[in-house]
Amino acid sequence: MTIVEKYSLAIIVNEINVAEGELVRTYAPLTISKIVRMLPIRSRIYRLPDRVYFQVDLRLDIEKPREHASRGDITFWPQASAIAFFIRDTKLTQPVSLIGKVTKGLESIERASMGTPILVKLAT
Numbered sequence: 556m557t558i559v560e561k562y563s564l565a566i567i568v569n570e571i572n573v574a575e576g577e578l579v580r581t582y583a584p585l586t587i588s589k590i591v592r593m594l595p596i597r598s599r600i601y602r603l604p605d606r607v608y609f610q611v612d613l614r615l616d617i618e619k620p621r622e623h624a625s626r627g628d629i630t631f632w633p634q635a636s637a638i639a640f641f642i643r644d645t646k647l648t649q650p651v652s653l654i655g656k657v658t659k660g661l662e663s664i665e666r667a668s669m670g671t672p673i674l675v676k677l678a679t
Contacts, residue, residue: 562591563678566640566657568600568667574660575678576629576640583618583652586631588652590638595676600667601637608632608639609673614671620650629655638675640664 563670566574578587590596590613595614606624617633624630624641626651627628630651642665657664667673 565676565678566664568663569671572663574657574658574663576655576657578629578655583631583654585652586615586618586652590616590631591615592628595674597674599612600671600673605643605645606641607667608635608637609619610635610642612636613618619648619651621653622650624646624651627657627661628653629657632644
């Protein structure tokens with residue numbers, strides 16, 4: 556059996572702007588396996604000054620908690636049941652699980668306004 560170490564993502568904002576990212580299994584294997592099974596995920600964007608995020612129907616404890624996030628990090632934020640894209644380096648008050656990185660097009664995520672549709676799926 557082959558174990559996939561990285562999953563390539565297409566992150567489509569407002570049905571036209573495409574960013575790319577990857578989920579890295581070794582960062583948080585249990586969390587990532589559950590998220591990959593949920594893909595594709597359609598949602599709406601929420602914003603905070605340091606992150607853009609969307610809620611998912613996933614209740615998990617934190618895996619390999621981090622108290623700092625860097626620009627471009629993709630995280631699972633258990634307290635909000637959300638996947639977050641960090642748009643600036645941040646020291647966190649609530650820890651997150653790092654699950655991946657945005658590899659291209661972070662600006663399209665960063666420019667998205669509250670309520671904008673988002674689709675996250677495996678890249679083909």
